[in-house]
Amino acid sequence: MTTHSEANPQKKTEELESVVIRFAGDSGDGMQLTGGQFTNTSAVLGNDISTLPDFPAEIRAPAGSLPGVSAFQLNFSSSEIRTPGDQPDVLIAMNPAALKTNIKDVHHGAIVIINEDAFIPRNLERANYESNPLEDDTLKNYRVYRIPISTLNQNALVDIDISGKAKDRCKNFFALGMMYWMYERPLDVTIEWIKKKFAKNELVVEANIKALKAGFHYAETAEVISTHYKIQPAQLKPGKYRNIMGNEATALGLVTASTLAKTPLVYASYPITPASDILHELSKRKNFGVKTLQCEDEIAAIGAAIGAAFGGSIGLTGTSGPGLALKSEALNLAIIVELPLIVLNIQRGGPSTGLPTKTEQSDLLQAMFGRNGDSPLAILAPCTPGDCFHMALEAVKIAVKYMTPVIFLSDGYLANGSEPWMIPDYQSLDPIEVKHPQLTSEKFLPYLRNESTLARPWAIPGTPGLEHRIGGLEKEDVTGNVSYDPQNHEKMTHLRAAKIQAITQDIPDLEVLGKPEGDVLVVGWGSTYGAIYSAVEKLQKQGASVSSIHLRYLNPFPKNLESILGSFRRVLVPEMNMGQLAMILRAKYLIDCQTLNKVQGQPFKISEITAGIEKLLSSTHEVKNVARSR
Amino acid sequence: MSLEVVKNEKLTRKDFTSDQDVRWCPGCGDYAILATLQNVLPQLGIPREKYAFISGIGCSSRFPYYMETYGFHTIHGRAPAIATGLKAHRPDLSVWVITGDGDALSIGGNHLIHALRRNVDLKIILFNNRIYGLTKGQYSPTSEYGKKTKSTPYGSVDYPLNPTALALAAEATFVARTHDTDIKHMTEVLKAAGEHKGSAFVEIYQNCVIFNDNAFTQVSDKQTRDDLSIKLADGKPLIFGKELNKGIKLNQGSMEVVSFEADSPPDDLMVHHATKDDSVYAHLLARMEEIPGLPVPLGVFRAIQKSTYDEMVQAQVQDAIEKTGPGDMEKLLNSGDTWIVENKA
Ligand code: SF4
Numbered sequence: 001m002t003t004h005s006e007a008n009p010q011k012k013t014e015e016l017e018s019v020v021i022r023f024a025g026d027s028g029d030g031m032q033l034t035g036g037q038f039t040n041t042s043a044v045l046g047n048d049i050s051t052l053p054d055f056p057a058e059i060r061a062p063a064g065s066l067p068g069v070s071a072f073q074l075n076f077s078s079s080e081i082r083t084p085g086d087q088p089d090v091l092i093a094m095n096p097a098a099l100k101t102n103i104k105d106v107h108h109g110a111i112v113i114i115n116e117d118a119f120i121p122r123n124l125e126r127a128n129y130e131s132n133p134l135e136d137d138t139l140k141n142y143r144v145y146r147i148p149i150s151t152l153n154q155n156a157l158v159d160i161d162i163s164g165k166a167k168d169r170c171k172n173f174f175a176l177g178m179m180y181w182m183y184e185r186p187l188d189v190t191i192e193w194i195k196k197k198f199a200k201n202e203l204v205v206e207a208n209i210k211a212l213k214a215g216f217h218y219a220e221t222a223e224v225i226s227t228h229y230k231i232q233p234a235q236l237k238p239g240k241y242r243n244i245m246g247n248e249a250t251a252l253g254l255v256t257a258s259t260l261a262k263t264p265l266v267y268a269s270y271p272i273t274p275a276s277d278i279l280h281e282l283s284k285r286k287n288f289g290v291k292t293l294q295c296e297d298e299i300a301a302i303g304a305a306i307g308a309a310f311g312g313s314i315g316l317t318g319t320s321g322p323g324l325a326l327k328s329e330a331l332n333l334a335i336i337v338e339l340p341l342i343v344l345n346i347q348r349g350g351p352s353t354g355l356p357t358k359t360e361q362s363d364l365l366q367a368m369f370g371r372n373g374d375s376p377l378a379i380l381a382p383c384t385p386g387d388c389f390h391m392a393l394e395a396v397k398i399a400v401k402y403m404t405p406v407i408f409l410s411d412g413y414l415a416n417g418s419e420p421w422m423i424p425d426y427q428s429l430d431p432i433e434v435k436h437p438q439l440t441s442e443k444f445l446p447y448l449r450n451e452s453t454l455a456r457p458w459a460i461p462g463t464p465g466l467e468h469r470i471g472g473l474e475k476e477d478v479t480g481n482v483s484y485d486p487q488n489h490e491k492m493t494h495l496r497a498a499k500i501q502a503i504t505q506d507i508p509d510l511e512v513l514g515k516p517e518g519d520v521l522v523v524g525w526g527s528t529y530g531a532i533y534s535a536v537e538k539l540q541k542q543g544a545s546v547s548s549i550h551l552r553y554l555n556p557f558p559k560n561l562e563s564i565l566g567s568f569r570r571v572l573v574p575e576m577n578m579g580q581l582a583m584i585l586r587a588k589y590l591i592d593c594q595t596l597n598k599v600q601g602q603p604f605k606i607s608e609i610t611a612g613i614e615k616l617l618s619s620t621h622e623v624k625n626v627a628r629s630r
Numbered sequence: 631m632s633l634e635v636v637k638n639e640k641l642t643r644k645d646f647t648s649d650q651d652v653r654w655c656p657g658c659g660d661y662a663i664l665a666t667l668q669n670v671l672p673q674l675g676i677p678r679e680k681y682a683f684i685s686g687i688g689c690s691s692r693f694p695y696y697m698e699t700y701g702f703h704t705i706h707g708r709a710p711a712i713a714t715g716l717k718a719h720r721p722d723l724s725v726w727v728i729t730g731d732g733d734a735l736s737i738g739g740n741h742l743i744h745a746l747r748r749n750v751d752l753k754i755i756l757f758n759n760r761i762y763g764l765t766k767g768q769y770s771p772t773s774e775y776g777k778k779t780k781s782t783p784y785g786s787v788d789y790p791l792n793p794t795a796l797a798l799a800a801e802a803t804f805v806a807r808t809h810d811t812d813i814k815h816m817t818e819v820l821k822a823a824g825e826h827k828g829s830a831f832v833e834i835y836q837n838c839v840i841f842n843d844n845a846f847t848q849v850s851d852k853q854t855r856d857d858l859s860i861k862l863a864d865g866k867p868l869i870f871g872k873e874l875n876k877g878i879k880l881n882q883g884s885m886e887v888v889s890f891e892a893d894s895p896p897d898d899l900m901v902h903h904a905t906k907d908d909s910v911y912a913h914l915l916a917r918m919e920e921i922p923g924l925p926v927p928l929g930v931f932r933a934i935q936k937s938t939y940d941e942m943v944q945a946q947v948q949d950a951i952e953k954t955g956p957g958d959m960e961k962l963l964n965s966g967d968t969w970i971v972e973n974k975a
Contacts, residue, residue, distance in 0.1 A: 044969045189967060238973035242966050252963065259959050266719050286950035288957030291718055291943050296744040300711035303704070303741070307684070307715030310702055311723070315715065333705050423968065426959045461700035461716075461723050464679045469648070469695050471703025472687075481650065482695065 011220070015230045018077030019183065020085030023175070024102045025094030025115075026063055027056055027070040030172040035072025037176055041189045043243035043420050046233025047076040050530065052084035052603065053416045057273070057356045064118075064126040069101045076183075078232040082384075082530030084417065086605040090182075092175055094118060094149070096127035108141040113178070115171070117150035145224050149174055149215075156214035160207045170211035177215020182228050187212060237422060244421040246385035246414035247274070250344060251281035253392025255288050258314055260393070261400060261432035264289040266308035267316045268301040273356040274412045275318045275346040298326035302343065306330060309339040310470075312436060312460035314396055318344035321363045322353060324407075325370065331405055332371045335496065337470040338447075338456050340399035340406075347411040349601045358601025359412035361526050362577035367407040368555060368584065374493050376500040378402070379555040381409040383529035386421035388414060391552060393429070400434050402503055403455040409554070411576070413603045414527045434458075439465035446470060446480035454499035456480075500556055507553045509560045514540050514547030519620045520613055521568035522548035523593070525581050528574055528604055535609035539617075546613055551581070557588075565591055570620050572596055574609055641672035648698045654689060659810035659836035663757065664696055666816045671699075674824045676724050683726045684713040686733035689764050690757035690836070693728040707738025710745035713752050714939070721940040724824070727754040732762050735771040735791050746800035748939040749828045755820070756793055756833050761842035779841075794931060795916040797831040798909050804830035805912060806930040810837060811850040815861065815928060822930055828938050848926055862915070862929030867899035870925050878924070885914060887923055904933045 021038065025031045032053055039051050051074040061068030075085035087107040093099035095118035106112065119134055133139055134146060153174040157167040173194075180187055191209055198204040219225050244252075258265040267290065269279045283292040291308075295301040302317045309315030319327065324345045334341040347363045349355025367379050378398050382391035388410055395406045437444070437457045446468045447456050459466040468480065476483035477491055512521075513536055524532040529550050536548040549564055551557065565571060565585070573582040574596040582595045596612035598604055646668040654660045671681065681699035685691035687706035694701030700723075704712050709727045717725045727745075734742045734756050745752060761779070762768040768781040772793065776785040797805045804826040808819040816834065823830035835846040844850075848858045860870035860878070868878040875892040877899040878885050890896055903911065912932035918924045951957075 040967055044967050046969060046971060233971075236971045238971050240964065240968055240970050242964070242968045255957070255962065256959060259957065264719070266715060268715055285957065285962075286947045287954045288962075289947055289951075291947060293715065293718055293943070295711065295714075296740055299708060300714070300741050300744065303708040303711030304715030304718065306704075307702075307712035307717075308719040309715075310682075310712070311716045311720040313719040315719075329705055330708065337702070423963050426963055461682045461720065462679055464677070467679060467699050467701075469650075469697075469701035469703065471694070471701075472705055473703065 010226070012227045013184075013230055014227055015232070017079055017231070018075060018081060018085075019090065019229065019231060020073065020075045020088045021090045021092070021179065022071055022073040022088040022102060022105070023092045024069060024071040024098035025172070026097065027058070027060055027068045028063060029070070029094045030169070031070045031072050031094070034172045034176045035074055037190045037193060038179060038185070039074050039418055040193070040243055041180070041185045042074070042076040043241070044189050045185065046236070047078065047231055048081050048234035048236060049074060049076045049243065049418070049420060050081055050084045051075075051418045052413065054602070055357055062126070064095055064097055064123045066097050066101055066127060069098050071098070071102060076231060078234050080234060080236070082534050083603070083606055086607050092179070094172070094175070096123045096129055096133070099133060100127045100129065103138070106142065110142055111145065112139060112142040113145045113147060113175070115149040115175070116146040117148045147178070147224060152214065152218060153211050156210055157207050160203060160210065162203050162207055166204070167207060170207050173208045173211040174215035174218075177212040177217075178219040178225070180212075181216045181219035182225060184228055184230050187216060236420060239422040241420045241422055243418050244386055244389070245416060245418040246382070246388045246410055247277040247346070247416070248281055249385055249388035249421065250382075250392050250408070250410060251278050251285075253389035254282065254314075254316065254342075254396065255285050255290060256389070256426070256429065257393045257396035257432060258290065259288060260429055261314065261396065261434045263400075263434045264291065264313050265316060266291045266293065266305060266313045267318065268293040268295050268304035268308070269318045270295050270298045270301045270323065272298075272320045272323050274348055274415045275320050275323075275344060277415070278318045278344060278346075298323040299330060302327040302330040302341075305341055306334050306339060309334070309341050310461070312458070314340065314342070314400065316342045316344065318346070320346050320348050320356075321350045321366065324363060324366060328371045331377070332373065332375050333472050334405040335371070335375045335377055336472055336475065338403045340403055340458070342395045342399050342406050342408060344408045344410065346415045347409060349599070355601045357412065359527070359603060360576050360599060360601065361409075361411055361528070362580065362599070363409060364525075364554065364577065364580040365583070367409055374497065376497050376555065378404055378406040378500060378503055379409060379553075380406060381526035381552055381554055382414060383526060383550055383552055385414050385417050385419050387552070389421070389424075393432075397432050398503055398506065400432065400458075401455065401506070402453050402499055403458060404500065409526060411527050436460050436463065437466065438463060444468065445478050447475055447478050449495070449499075452502070452505070454495060454502050504556045504559050507556065507558045510549045510551070510558045510564060512547050512549055512564060513537070515545070516547070516564070517567040518545035518547055519568065520544075520546040520570045520572055520616050521565065522546065522572045522574065522609070522613060523551065523565075523581070523585065524548065524574055525551040525554060528576065531604040531606050531609050532574060534606045535613060538606070539610060539613055544613070544617055546617065554581075562589055565589055570594060570616050572612060572616050574598075574604060574612060576603070641678060643668040643672065645678055646671050646698050648696050650695045652696050653692065655840050657839040658689070659759065659838070660690060660693070660757065662810045662813060663755075663816065663834055663836065664693065666813055667820055668697070670817055670820045670824060673821060674724070680722065681724050681726065682716060683728055684709045684716065685728040686730075686738055687764070688730040688733045688762075689838070690728055690730040691733060707733055707736070708741060709733070710738065710741040710752065710754065714745055714748070714750045717750055717752060717940045718943050721751070721944050725752050727752050729754065729756050731756065731758045731760060731770045731772040731793070735793060735796070743796070743800040746797055746802040746829050746831060749801070749803050749936050751828055751938040751940050753823050753826075753830045754832070755823070756831070757836040758793060758833050759836045759838035759842055760845050761838050763838050763841055767841035792916060792920065793833045794831075795913065797833075798912050798916055798932065802831045802932070803828040803934050803936050804930070805916070805932045806831070807833045807835070807928055809835035809846055809849045809928065819930065822933070826933055828936060849928065858925055860925040860927050862902045862904070862927055862931065864902055864904050864930070867895055867901050869895055869899065885918060885921065885924060904930045906932075907934070
């Protein structure tokens with residue numbers, strides 16, 4: 001199905017490059033699902049997309065209340081995009097609370113679609129509206145479409161034999177149907193999905209499909225919406241694509257790594273937002289030999305992963321900030337016994353329980369230093385949802401090659417955000433080498449290191465003749481026996497550090513976006529990639545002397561980082577924390593970097609980064625002018 | 631991978647002795663346990679390389695260093711968790727957890743109960759000396775109420791925990807108790823634990839000569855032990871005493887001691903069955919030590935069969951492979967809604 005506009009010649013078609021839509025409603029209104037469907041349909045149509053789900057920590061806050069609002073923003077485009085968009089062009093507000101919490105983000109002149117039926121006194125009161133925003137001038141700067149979505153939906157489903165309440169639950173599909181007409185999307189992807197999802201209940205399948213179609217036809221025929229919009233497919237790199245979320249890509253990367261390494265994966269975890277979806281994903285992959293253990297707590301989870309690694313598996317655990325704190329002692333055990341281990345830390349707002357469903361990058365220092373003793377390990381950070389796949393492969397590769405724990409720092413934004421992802425050709429992926437030694441005529445020495453990687457051998461139980469003991473007490477170099485010798489401790493401390501440093505030989509050089517030298521260098525890491533890239537690219541087009549690099553390897557850093565840093569007058573580090581990477585860069589390279597921080601539980605907007613760069617550029621010019629006038 | 635039992639007659643205690651100097655205090659009960667286990671392992675017919683000893687922190691947890699097997703001295707309280715991961719990945723191994731009363735019941739209480747509840751095929755050997763030895767003499771979760779130690783100069787106000795009762799409540803499929811001065815009994819119990827399929831919990835009364843000497847005279851003093859303890863034997867009535875003239879019977883739901891002429895016990899004595907389906911009887915045994923006048927039971931309280939965690943985890947993997955075929959990477963990568971972007975050039 002493409003366009004039905006022939007059916008109603010009154011309606012105009014306009015072509016747009018990109019659109020940012022935000023669906024907002026009560027957490028019971030199915031907004032995440034609606035947004036997800038629009039995303040999949042748009043992805044299959046060939047648009048570039050980027051999404052930002054935003055949901056409350058409570059599963060069901062009181063209906064109609066402000067804390068109960070759940071929203072899903074997506075940016076879809078005919079050109080390349082890297083963020084979910086700074087401001088929505090369209091807001092769908094299913095109730096007054098959704099309008100109240102979201103309208104401030106919407107730019108003037110944008111379309112606001114309102115479910116008029118929900119604007120009753122009780123809901124207005126719950127949303128703290130003193131007067132009805134549909135009747136006062138709250139919305140005077142917007143193109144408002146008031147549509148009685150609940151009533152229209154009920155009417156459309158009048159013949160279906162399910163309860164009124166069940167019918168009401170279909171209204172998100174009615175709204176989705178309207179949006180599909182407005183943006184010329186086909187219905188088939190969603191229809192197929194409904195059939196699969198509700199396969200057990202035919203009437204629900206029928207009702208949802210009917211609601212979807214009714215919404216579509218309503219938008220097509222009613223007078224309210226006069227225009228619909230065309231967004232051409234994007235010119236993505238040729239290849240086969242699928243839409244992917246960060247956590248999904250992470251799980252997929254891990255299964256791929258396990259298959260490439262011909263070594264089974266043991267994922268031990270304790271449920272925690274926003275990491276649990278990785279446990280759910282991996283628990284479906286048993287036919288790949290994946291074993292998932294839901295443990296009694298965070299410590300048990302990392303313990304089980306370490307035990308599995310001792311037995312020769314790829315041992316993994318996944319968590320979020322508070323869980324990483326609980327795992328630190330065990331992480332140190334993995335460091336001293338030098339076993340491969342991957343710890344996925346899907347960051348969220350902290351401290352303490354903090355903001356479980358909101359994103360932040362504030363665990364970098366915890367990952368880097370949150371353990372007793374000098375205890376270095378490898379740290380990686382994916383930069384987009386799709387990149388989670390690649391970095392998960394890297395994490396496994398580094399862990400098994402260097403016999404070290406690796407922390408994988410994703411975050412809530414990457415975990416739940418999605419983008420089109422070019423499916424890699426499995427055959428072209430590099431194999432991952434895993435070696436377990438066997439008995440030879442030489443005496444087996446558990447801490448005899450590989451010359452280039454400094455890794456110790458990974459001898460596993462069951463191998464005759466290689467019986468040996470490891471443990472958390474300091475090890476004697478080479479033999480691995482317990483040693484309290486001061487010189488040996490110093491040597492081992494240096495060796496552990498040198499081993500992590502040795503990983504640089506496998507880390508690709510950073511690529512500079514823009515000129516290799518100039519006034520301002522923007523240094524990002526992790527999920528800020530899209531916003532930084534877009535901001536820098538925009539300013540470069542305006543002639544600004546700004547470039548950027550993006551760190552995906554945080555310990556050790558890529559080899560060429562220092563020389564790049566030295567090629568710019570000023571360095572700006574935008575982070576969703578209070579300046580953690582900046583602190584490390586300052587300490588390590590003695591450079592004066594400027595920070596740009598945001599800790600609102602939301603990703604950076606392009607405009608926020610642009611403003612930060614512009615500010616620094618103007619002060620740089622002042623400095624230069626002062627210098628010249630001297 | 632299933633536990634492959636290979637008869638290997640040649641293995642002896644020496645094969646299980648590592649080259650490391652044993653560093654427990656002279657006279658510590660740990661020595662006897664080490665020697666006994668080094669004797670028991672060759673009798674189990676499992677190749678040496680298939681053994682893995684996992685421990686936590688404490689005097690007892692140094693144990694793996696002295697065993698010529700795979701060993702992992704881990705962190706305080708977490709050995710059952712680490713062993714669970716190892717056994718889940720490697721059901722072919724015989725995995726032993728060596729722990730103490732502080733390690734297993736204080737800092738690691740959570741992991742212990744969950745390992746037992748899941749029936750992970752682990753042999754969990756708890757050296758109970760009712761004291762913290764390695765940190766030099768603080769009271770432990772099994773120290774008696776009112777105990778004066780370095781950290782409780784006025785006496786402890788903590789009520790102690792009963793390890794066997796806890797293990798039973800945690801659904802352990804094998805629960806036993808022995809002590810470090812009766813090598814023969816310890817050998818039998820450890821052998822039975824080693825042969826049990828599922829999580830086996832063994833409490834060993836272990837004497838700490840330095841900080842809690844003579845804590846277990848009830849079972850060790852040659853003069854009185856036969857009257858103060860009872861050895862459980864499957865299918866046999868509960869009879870004890872130096873003269874074998876005392877027995878235990880149930881009276882209105884409570885256990886009580888009855889005396890009789892030796893060799894003619896009454897018919898209504900309780901008979902020991904470790905394999906009863908329900909755990910009510912085993913719970914009674916576990917509580918005996920708390921009842922004044924009743925002897926301390928030694929031996930296997932309970933031994934039942936139930937699918938093990940590691941076996942079921944493995945079976946789900948096998949099942950999935952049989953039902954859907956081994957994982958196809960290409961298919962997985964290409965699953966979901968996909969689309970093709972053509973080369974425009
Ligand atoms: S302190 Fe006690 S338990 Fe520890 S080694 Fe010495 S005697 Fe044994």
